[in-house]
Amino acid sequence: MHNNPRTGAPWRVLIIGSGFAGLGLAMQLRRAGEDDFLILEKAADVGGTWRDNHYPGAACDVPSHLYSFSFEPKHDWSRKFAPQAEIHAYIRQCVDNHRLRPHIRLNAEVQGAEFDAERGLWRVELVGGEHLEAQALVSACGQLNRPAYPALPGLENFRGEAFHSARWRHDLDLSGKRVAVIGTGASAIQFVPQIQPKVAQLSLFQRSAAYVLAKPDRAYRAWEIALMRRVPLLQRADRLLKYLHHEVRALAFISMPWVMRLMRGSFTRHLARQMPDAAKRARLQPDYPMGCKRILISNDYLPALAQANVDIVDSAISEVREHSLVTADGREHPCDVLIYGTGFTASDFLAPMRIRGLGGLELNQAWKEGAEAYKGISVSGFPNLFLLYGPNTNLGHSSILYMLESQYRYVLGCLRALREQQLRYLDLRMDVQRRYNQRLQHATRRTIWAQGCNSWYQNASGKHTNNWPGYTFTYRHLTRTPELADYDCVR
Template sequence: MEPPENRARMTSDVEEHAVTRDPLVPLPRRVEVAIIGSGFGGLCMAIRLQHAGIEDFVLLEKEHEVGGCWRDNTYPGAACDVPSHLYSFSFERKTDWSRRFAPQAEILHYLRHCTDTYGLRRHLHLRTEVTGAAFDEAAGLWRIHIADGRTLEARVLVSACGQLNRPAWPRLPGLERFEGTQFHSARWDHGYPLEGKTVAVIGTGASAIQFVPRLVPRVKQLFLYQRSAPYVLPKPDRAYGWFERALYSWLPVSQTGSRWWTYWNHESRVLVFEGPAWVRGILERRFHRHLERSVPDPRLRQALTPTDPIGCKRVLLSNDYYPALTRSNVEVVTEGIREVTPHGLITADGKEREVDALIHGTGFQATDFLAPMRITGRGGRELNEAWREGAEAYLGLTVSGFPNLFLLYGPNTNLGHNSIVFMLESQVRYVLACLRVLRERNLRFLDVRPDAQRDFNARLQRGLERSVWAAGCTSWYKTAGGRNTNNWPGFTFRYRRQTRGPRLAHYEAV
């Protein structure tokens, strides 16, 4: 079923900062580098290109402003679950974060700050949606197709689309018949008045645990439809005082120390996913203490107790989610949804609950990398054909048969324990090293060898098989066939070491 169209307007803050630009502003005919996407990955790539003295590039963004998922996810309570000091570029520190875990608006402001500070808007083409790209092997160029019919040639194509940009809508019988209001959390309808309404929330993932506590005081009744209970741990969040912010500003080394302490503290958490069972046991006991303190009712506590091993799905952080579910106007529904009616939902037990609105907190199509773009490589082979059994890439960055194409936050580079910004900076450094090789050796293209890609992914999948992610649960980390295409198994410093620069023996250099 096609998702219901709901292009809700962003908050006034987003509208105020949006840049008005003619979507038909002429693109250059040819550039050295074309970057798709302007979230953390795209902006990092653009800034580092400038640092390397490369100005011949464009940033192609389908939406009205930069920001990626932090532009799109404006739902109430949206915030990061990685500490602020670690969730920023190493070369552009922010010393005045308001909280230990930054809210969405502050992160979006930081990304706009980076865009303006480094003068990226002269390279930025907003409302410019890429529908596909085809590689011309003879010319060594990517021909990029824009939705409005324009084309662009680039020597190197960098996808910075990320993994969390296309909302996943639930496949429920009768969903299209619902006569009330419905929207996805990543396309929040800020114009819909929730006060006094009866609302159904479908899904209990990372977004839902943030917006549900904000809705409960506003709505008349909230039904939370839970397919499986997540692990929710306390969030060690707090506001930074004026003295701390002043100290970080006046003495930058203090924030550097905080950043490194946070990094190594989080890096050790990889043991939860790949270490012995007793390590997970420590975290599970912490979870149960949090649940027992927050939820006095034993029946509700039982409904909120996960059945999967901790870490098998994303571990969530919140201090107000469980207390919100104990409110008298909240019902946690664990029966599966049988169908949607024009006025509500019927569960497997035959009970219908009438609602005014449906809010889908059902996450993203995280395993469909680069979709819906049509990417064609050497010999006319399409990327979706190469990935028919699940996406894979060498180092999560390059795909055999698709020369000079680099994927930021590509297959198997997601993390369950540390900051993705660290991974992105590692990947950008690798792309720049490949660009230097192309320039210095006067190469037409670099194409990773199929055996190098195959061997890398065989080792990677063996590592994943030893992790808790292979414990049998279903999650957005996996394809329908059960292949984990999203997560990196191991320490991030090991990934950084592997991406110091290209091993040319692993590439066909033409």
Template structure:
């Protein structure tokens, strides 16, 4: 997409077609900006909702709030959307807003390089294609790279092994002896689905999860009709969900003791569902609730309580041809291993190589941990904008709300650039430094710093993932760009 004299300015490459990429594209089109191309590594849109097709895959944010405010869906089948319905919603958005012509499928981005002479980015894909544009917007998400555990002997296993984010639907689990490694958000959903089908299930748990009941049910037809015929009711329902979720931010970020109410509820729930006293003891976490992601499920405890489910909390030593050996020497013979160890959430934009001014790569700039101004821009990388970047994840509300705040901020930046054709904008190092220091300072009082090991923390123990406050404060901070935060660079060529 090389810019020609009559091309609209600026030309834009969007990387990814999940909720971030599609929503940004819709906002660009709505604003009359059509000079963009979307690069998608897979054969279809949907991001994590395309990839995670495991049995029981669903959202833990309410359906009406896990959708764009500018594209409400009135006929959600359930209070919490299931994977096929969420993916269908995203495909509907592509069709309604005519995005298909902008998308290039099977174009995995290998690298992006900024050219000081022309103030443009050249984005190269794994198959050798290149796209040159004035701006790059990354929308790769935080849950797109499956995290595989480093266990000796994995390559020697003679049976079937796959990651839950790459579910093998051709492999029949009926009557199989199955091992599941990990008890996080994915396992919580697929384990209850496969328990009735397998001969035995050995569940390897490194640490227990806090699990609360999921207030889920199908919507009644009259409710869907009400949403459709009275748009104000749909808006009010969404508004009520927002404030119900938002009220929990104080507990996560400031007054952690408030979370003990949820801990009491989780313990009570577990005791009512689990009859096996040994399993019950192992299923109650020993860390402060909220330090890791709180999970919601109505059938997790009852599934693990089944007699043919073996809960193993001893560490895994190695994998052998016919099973798993734990550190106590026990051999657990299985013919299928499902890895449910989540994603490399703190490895932003991996495995792409992004090179900014003076040949500095993003990996070099982030040697001490990922950071971005308002989670969106990085010093040394002009005209590079991130959606769902560092410290913009939430533990209490919908990421779609955060993304919509970022859409507005990036549009504001585009409007600024349109007034200065050929110029590139780069956040001032001191603005980024001060912002990052404030974020880390606020995180010190959060429950995520209470001592557990979670995917919120990078390899150095730094929380580069979560936003330490209310979403409405983030929205206010991203209402529009303050040009004093940026320096504007003329092409050097």
């Protein structure tokens, strides 16, 4: 049993994952004077989704000033929308600035965790058999960490190379190759324009067309960066303006779906401007209401699709052969390299770890109807377990970092209560969780995400497990401090 090497006692807090969520909480623990914590990271480096997604063209679709911690501002972002390498460097910088290296164990993958109610401790098992103990366990695994692969009939026959965009093969030269890209989501719209000029032929397999809007991106000018460095208040003001601008967009998702019809006009104009080919344009018309799936922003995706070496295929793949893909309409598409732009298993939170709470209840079992948590953070029957970026905390309109910062305050409040009240554990009451989630699912029904499309925002049975159906300031108000009456407080 490996406990805190300094004290020999169990850790106060164990955090699983070193992406934005886990590191941000660690930074806040340090600021609150708490040193008794450890971050477990399964990979060989920190950075989460920004470590994994290094495909060509990877960048954020939230403005950089909004996509950074309010308590760790960066004044010298190179562009309005930061590229992946710069975001990953920012994350590493956060680690150095807050001296978090000694608190991080890399190559430490969690296999499972079990709650010992007698002692009020989580026993965490790593792959390889080592055990650690902690009073509180925080899952900071995110929603976008396990690539989803499509089940294609006959895939084992394929003789070419195949990889997922989150596992990009930089060693493969795509020049002159016939490349098939499956999926037209947020990753594909970034890497397709990067590889299109190199490849001989690009076949893009889309299940449903995406709404693509112009990306208001540009490089920051040297004087702008110098000014923001000198007058930090400007960066804060810019951040606030961008926050408000994005929050207004939430109106369209949440309260007034009819506003989306106005936004649809800007999509139609963008498409008409950038896609002169009428046949291709027809294929790029979505068949569901705007906003029902993630809205994408790009200035170079449509011009890339307009090129002669790109074929947009909207017929389903019926079979994979040695050197080609065959679609339901009987056409055969020759292919040397297959790239999956198929996203992540976003609604399987915490899988494949086995988490056992009170009475041996397993989390995947408790969630068999679909993941749910109270305020996205606590789950009944799993005391002292806190989720960051948990169920129903994803956004369609703003920066997830704002949501994370709301969650930190709540989790720190729970940790404070454990210590000050000398509690063994805090267990969320089931009726509180049930009431909260009934209200939440009810609120989701009137949002744009429920307007008749399948997306990664919901699970297979149609339960909305990912998105927050409200404004981010409402969520912040809701999580400002934990109400101990919501929990069974066991001394």
